[in-house]
Amino acid sequence: MSRSPALVIRNLRVRTVSVPLRLPLETSGGTIGMAPLVLVDLDTEEGVTGCAYLFCYTPLILRPMASLLVELGEVIQGAEAAPRSLEAVLQRRFRLLGNKGLTAMALAGIDMAAWDALAKASDLSLVRLLGGEPGPVKAYNSCGLGLIGPDRAAEEAVQLLEPGFRAIKVRLGYPDLRTDLSVVRAVRAAVGDDIVLMADYNQMLSVPEAIERIQALADEGLYWIEEPTNAEDYAGHARIREKAGVAIQMGENWWGTREMAKCVAAGASDLVMPDAMKIGGVSGWQRAAAIAGAAGLPVSSHLFPELSVHLLAVTPAAHWLEYADWAEPVLETPVRIEDGHAQCPDLPGAGIVWNEEAVERYLVQ
Incomplete structure (x- = not known):
């Protein structure tokens, strides 16, 4: 450094x-x-x-x-x-x-x-200060694709791929399993088999419901499923993971690395995705990356793509960057996407300049 x-x-x-x-x-x-x-x-x-x-x-x-x-x-x-x-x-x-x-x-x-x-x-640039080199980080588009039904979800999925993404995320948690299945199948039919498709339940299911729904989704080609039940229920997530047949993703709701360490120790998740703000900023992310590395878990990011692209570039087990354009309107230089990858800027700092x-x-x- x-x-x-x-x-x-x-x-x-x-x-x-x-x-x-x-x-x-x-x-x-x-x-x-x-x-x-x-x-x-x-x-x-x-x-x-x-x-x-x-x-x-x-x-x-x-x-x-x-x-x-x-x-x-x-x-x-x-x-x-x-x-x-x-x-x-x-x-x-x-x-x-x-x-x-x-x-x-x-x-x-x-x-x-x-x-x-x-x-x-x-x-x-922040990545160089942290001892790394700027480079592309594979990213998925996490904008939109909420609980909008099969037809609208299919249309929106195609729209989300237009900037060059090869991966997108759909939110699930409809009133019944049938609709969850219909949405996933409609999106898959619209984007094709080559697109990586993640799903997020936003903690809305009980453990038995999560097991039932995820087992039904196991053959639908989902890359991972995020937080199917309460984020603090590590034992429940471990039970879901045992029977899922799909990778379980957690991390966006860890308040600091002590919570992360407890979750990892419980075997609650196949993958990890810390949130730069909730995990403790850049300093907290470095500790989180060390925990993930010791456990052999791939590390993705949650929100804050401008900062996360630097952090993932110095994370040995870097996996996916979650792209959300929510702050872009107040930024001079938003994250640039090329060929499905976020480009890490090689300019002084983290690249956050206010418009x-x-x-x-x-x-x-």
Whole structure:
């Protein structure tokens, strides 16, 4: 890893935006039509600014998240922008409260922004700062394809392949198994046998229901099935996995690597897909990659494609990047897709640069 110059934190600037999705996502938990984002700018005395964003899932927590980050900005003002040191200081602050939810998200945002600042100060892309080289990472399109029925799902699936993807993900969890089967078969008929097709139940099934449905889907050519039951039920997922006949994918709801380690130890998943924000930012991802490597588990990403393309490029067991364009409207340089691969940019930092005109348009006061 390259040696980075010392940077001193001057302040933390925080803005909230609500960005309309090009393809609203209808899941068993509700429809996502807007992306509520918190934009984080970590300014340093040396004139370098590190950038990151947090996906808040619901606009209800935009203000609480922004307020928490503003308070934390005062805590770290004057400190060195050294991610591991910052993490240690902030973790101590929340030891009694615990590090999940808003707290974990805020700390991850600071971590990601600090790593971005260090890479920029070193005039290196994040992947090079972490000791790797930029290169293509295979990606699947995870935009849209929610619970919209067989006909619309088939049409949308073809649309999602147009940018050059060779893999897409469909959400399942219809009121009955018959509809799940109809949707998968309609999508497969529309895209052909050469396209990789993943599926996600978004935790909506009981363990017995999951076993029944996944066994029925076992011959439909699905590459993996995500979180068929409650994400915290590792024993339940292990039971499902034993009888599935399809690879089980978990990880997007792990709050830190301790939860990941428990899940892996329980044998709950064939594959892993940490979320850069929930796992602990860049620093947390590095620990997660080590756990996955020791267990021999392929590592995919969840959301945050701009950052994840760098992280996967330095992950030995890198598998798939989940592409979602939810933040693209407020970015100057979105992730570029070529031949089904996300291209890792070789520019200083993680490549997150705000489109200020768009930020102003979608700003939430």
